[in-house]
Amino acid sequence: MKVPFPIEQVELNAPLPVNVVDPHGVLLLRRGEIIRNEAHRDLLKTHGPMVDEEEYRQWTFRYTAAIDKKLRGNERLEAIAGVARPMGVQPTRNEQELSALERWTDLHTRLSLLLVQGEQAQDFERRLQQLESRIDEVLRARVDDSLFVLVQLLLDRAQGYSASHALLSAVLCRLVGTPLLAGHEPLQRSLMHAALTMNIGMSKLQDELALRLEPLDEALRARVNRHPLDGVRILQALGVGDGVWLDLVRHHHQQPRTPLPDLTGCAPTDLAAHLLALADVFVARISPRASRRSQPAHVAARDAYLTQDGQAAPLGAAFIKTVGVHIPGSYVQLENGELAVVVRRGRRANAPLAFALVGRQGLPMGEPALRDTSEPAFQIKAGVAADEVRVRVNPSKLLARL
Template identity: 35%
Template sequence: MHLVAISVDSIRIGQPLPFPLMDKEGVLLAQRAFVIPTRHDLEVIAQRGGGLYIDVADSEAHHRAYVERLHGLVNQGKALGEIAGVKVSRTVFGERSADYVLPDWLDLQVQANTLLRDSSPAVFMDRLDRLHAQLSLHANRNPDGTLFALIHLSATEVGMYSATHAMLVSMMCGLAAREVMKWPPAVEAILCKAALTMNLGMTELQDRLASQLGPVTVDQRKAIEGHSERSAQMLEAVGVKDAIWLDTVRAHHVQAPGPLATRTPAQRLARLIQRADMFAARLSPRASRQPTAPGVAMQACYFDENKQVDEAGAALIKTVGIHPPGTFVRLITEEVAMVIKRGVNTATPRVAVMINRNGMPTVEYAIRDTSQKEYRIVASVAHRDVRLTVNLERMLPLTQIATSERPW
């Protein structure tokens, strides 16, 4: 159980509690559905417990109760000053700018799909810049949530496959460039845009292959083999003049092991994309094959064509972790959990338990710190082996809590 403090102002007086209240040690102060009759009674409870605390798994219910509290004050005709004074716990939801809009992942998928299928010179660059700006904003504000959403969507959907794949590769590369490689922002921007547009020349074919049961045909194989050059040509046609961007797209399928320092700038970017592309492709389902377990996909990314540690692959794993947000793991407790946040090292993320040790889905998600030996991870679990429907709206708030310091 991971406890977070909440404000007394977020509790509705005279209404059944939507979650249990605890003290800072986790001792129950008021059970779920208990009715606190007066503000004085609430303050007494809070004082007795040294504050009010809830399990972080109840954060969604707490947020709904907070919103209902605000609506109640408005309906009662309370002064704006009183309404403005009602605070929700920053520990749970993090400090956000007033103009920050939470991502609508379906909308972003549609934007990316439209971008890749309509390469009209009149609109392409504006659409690309807008999509890149939105993804960068979300990656800056909540990198774990961004990874969670894109990895989960990539592992569970075949619809708009090419668009989701491009966004995931772009975000993985951008975070690696910023957090590990320490590349300048201008280089990071070119890298992310190259990743978004690397398959421009085969978007329709890529989506078709995701749902195709039969083997790749001869004509399809030729189209796949020529798509890198075709994508670069299409980018030139819409006005891209940056030579590094174009050469990165041309080289993003080149399999050439060796250190990054000996490569050209475009080849370095292309190698990072190639490794991320490999991981994302293995993670994604196809009609003709099952997706690979995340741990296996990461291992393939980590080693190069000569079975040596790959510099770009290692940077990606250091960035997203051996068990990235949005993937499933099995704990030593025999619980199955979903990774919600990267940890202090690549192997010890924060997770939310989805299936208990008896094999039953959990109603309330217990948060585990897998750096603790009693909750250590024993295996990664493929999405296909977890018979659960994951609610992104419920899970994404969990990616903003249990903050840990990253060592880079």
């Protein structure tokens, strides 16, 4: 539950102790950010700032506790009246102690705020660089957990689709692109930044369209078609001068006419552009939308792997080798009739580890059972689109069992 936030009581240039949202739940300021001046405060007031009731209760408790301490110390009324609302951010657990779900949910919130702020974002490149560093840090230790959580976030319509799409696209570009672009670290950074920001020109609209049942009218279709150019304009206004980054955003919806014939002989920038387009389309295809059904992950993977004439595409082959036919977080039907969610890539691209969620009789299992799909009894019969799954997944609970 959200309650009004007394923003007039907030100290300027001091880290906010809470997340501040508007009445619709859109993040206005993240915990730890600052209100720069009175004009900034007045602008926030126009959005009707709100705060989570529990966070507000904790913040108020710190305020009343400070007053109570002075009262019990028999201090003068002037000193008691001078107690200010507590600012600053309370200590949190070491980031290494957080689960993959907690870390990616936090990164999702931060990226969502950055994309929605658009041209109004402060310290844009620094904040984006911090996001990239934290993404790499999580991936170094938890690749499969990360893929599982990111796909599950993507399938959750309560999460902002734009940030979910961007995070998963960026991670796919990082995992597939790192060995292919070895020795081209600046290009790898440009590719990562482009994946995170390619839809900044329509981030809020992208969230809305994911929930929209009606087909696009001409005005909306025009906005969608021009969002790469809008994105470049916004990035330039934010001070981005990296030409490769800007070109990747500008052309990310221009699907390559032909696949790359050779990954070693092509220009690295061409490889980066093809990989961004491949990741973008793959993520879009496995994403459920209100207006259309999602594809099972193996169908999207097959389309990434094959060219239009049915031949294997070298980049698609590298993509499948890295990600697998059934990406962690996606759903599969096993030969024994069970419905399962993939949690780990396997030694073979088409034989991951999965947790069975629904038994062969169609009833949810009280305790999901771990299945190695390389075993004949638990082989994968088919991929399952997320729209067809009616059982809820608890990512933290499942990952804790691995």
